Amino acid sequence: MAEMQTSDSGSHKKGxxxxxxxxxxxxxxxxxMVDLGFxxxxxxxxxxxxxxxxxxxxxxxxxxxxxxxxxxxxxxxxATLMLGARNKIYAYVSPDEIEAGTEITMDSIDYxxxxxxxFIQRRQKEVKEQWGNQDDLFVMIKPLxxxxxxxxxxxxxxxxxxxxxxxxxxxxNDPIDSLIALQTGQSRK
Amino acid sequence: xxxxxxxxxxxxxxxxxxxxxRPQEAVTIDIPSSTxxxxxxxxxxxxxxxxxxxxxxxxxxDQNTRLKLLERLSTTYELTxxxxxxxxxxxxxxxxxxxxxxxxxLKMDPTARGAFNQPxxxxxxxxxxxxxxxxxxxxxxxxxxxRIAIKGxxxxxxxxxxxxxxxxxxxxxxxxxxxxxxxxAQE
Numbered sequence: 001m002a003e004m005q006t007s008d009s010g011s012h013k014k015g016x017x018x019x020x021x022x023x024x025x026x027x028x029x030x031x032x033m034v035d036l037g038f039x040x041x042x043x044x045x046x047x048x049x050x051x052x053x054x055x056x057x058x059x060x061x062x063x064x065x066x067x068x069x070x071x072x073x074x075x076x077x078x079a080t081l082m083l084g085a086r087n088k089i090y091a092y093v094s095p096d097e098i099e100a101g102t103e104i105t106m107d108s109i110d111y112x113x114x115x116x117x118x119f120i121q122r123r124q125k126e127v128k129e130q131w132g133n134q135d136d137l138f139v140m141i142k143p144l145x146x147x148x149x150x151x152x153x154x155x156x157x158x159x160x161x162x163x164x165x166x167x168x169x170x171x172x173n174d175p176i177d178s179l180i181a182l183q184t185g186q187s188r189k
Numbered sequence: 190x191x192x193x194x195x196x197x198x199x200x201x202x203x204x205x206x207x208x209x210x211r212p213q214e215a216v217t218i219d220i221p222s223s224t225x226x227x228x229x230x231x232x233x234x235x236x237x238x239x240x241x242x243x244x245x246x247x248x249x250x251d252q253n254t255r256l257k258l259l260e261r262l263s264t265t266y267e268l269t270x271x272x273x274x275x276x277x278x279x280x281x282x283x284x285x286x287x288x289x290x291x292x293x294x295l296k297m298d299p300t301a302r303g304a305f306n307q308p309x310x311x312x313x314x315x316x317x318x319x320x321x322x323x324x325x326x327x328x329x330x331x332x333x334x335x336r337i338a339i340k341g342x343x344x345x346x347x348x349x350x351x352x353x354x355x356x357x358x359x360x361x362x363x364x365x366x367x368x369x370x371x372x373x374a375q376e
Contacts, residue, residue, distance in 0.1 A: 030194050037197035044204030055338060055366035056225040060354065062363050083347070145348035149239070149341035150221040152350070153369055157223040 078138045079123040085146035139167040215283045216240045221343045223369035233334045239341040243349035244309025246285035254332045261327040287311040321356040337365040
């Protein structure tokens with residue numbers, strides 16, 4: 001590339017007696033240019049942000065102002081996840097009717113596939129057995145003040161991974177939530 | 190040599206064209222990762238950043254909208270700003286402080302401004318004025334297509350996050366984007 005074909009085929013003609021000028025070399029030393037090129041490449045490689053951050057869309061239920069009466073959801077179709085401090089989730093299922101002797105079991109799980117994912121999949125199976133369709137599952141996500149942003153992202157992510165169709169981020173305002181918060185020694189507000 | 194030179198410059202062109210410089214950030218934020226695949230929209234973004242200690246920062250991507258917002262803020266909060274200060278504001282990616290202390294911040298020279306430890310937006314309703322809600326309202330009035338993105342540090346506690354959500358919901362914003370980095374689902 002850097003050298004030009006200086007063909008001297010013309011000079012072989014018979015009888016031509018051209019005065020030949022001294023040929024100058026057309027080779028250019030590229031070393032410096034290549035050095036500079038690589039230097040710039042290095043700079044741009046380091047300065048560039050390769051993986052563009054992604055976003056996760058969150059829809060919060062609108063604040064009720066005109067009080068639309070929605071039919072209450074069957075509690076046996078739900079699962080509640082309370083996000084607590086130190087990467088713990090307190091998961092429970094409310095019974096349809098709370099009576100004097102009702103017992104609620106609360107699982108303390110973590111965000112690993114064997115914790116949260118297993119719990120959701122178990123609930124999906126239970127809902128499917130009881131109601132015929134696992135998409136009926138409604139997950140209520142209730143973050144306590146001491147949980148962090150990563151926890152929320154992880155939980156929302158798990159909803160996508162397990163294909164949970166219905167979920168919402170809510171405030172922990174159920175009496176059961178207060179009890180759990182009290183039991184685990186965390187503030188609810 | 191020639192081939193190497195060609196390759197080098199090809200790569201160089203590629204990097205020059207694809208590069209997008211990291212904007213100067215008021216605070217370093219380590220974002221959580223998720224399997225979400227939706228890329229951030231290229232423009233019309235209103236970005237809230239929440240530092241691990243709960244300080245809140247605000248940024249608009251478009252410089253013209255920034256100026257219009259400043260115009261609205263200066264009338265509402267009775268700020269007196271010189272042209273220099275307005276120009277400075279136009280170039281600030283993210284900021285976080287009480288709106289009334291903006292003029293002082295803009296008066297600083299750029300290096301001092303970079304070193305200044307910003308206290309975060311005033312999100313409390315003290316004084317009857319909810320500054321964050323005003324920011325949301327004014328920005329959206331100036332640019333109707335704004336999308337709201339929230340960039341929270343992994344370790345930011347939910348109570349800080351919740352304050353911002355409350356402010357957004359008070360302004361009837363129920364849909365927003367959380368910014369995460371990509372990862373694949375672990376088995």
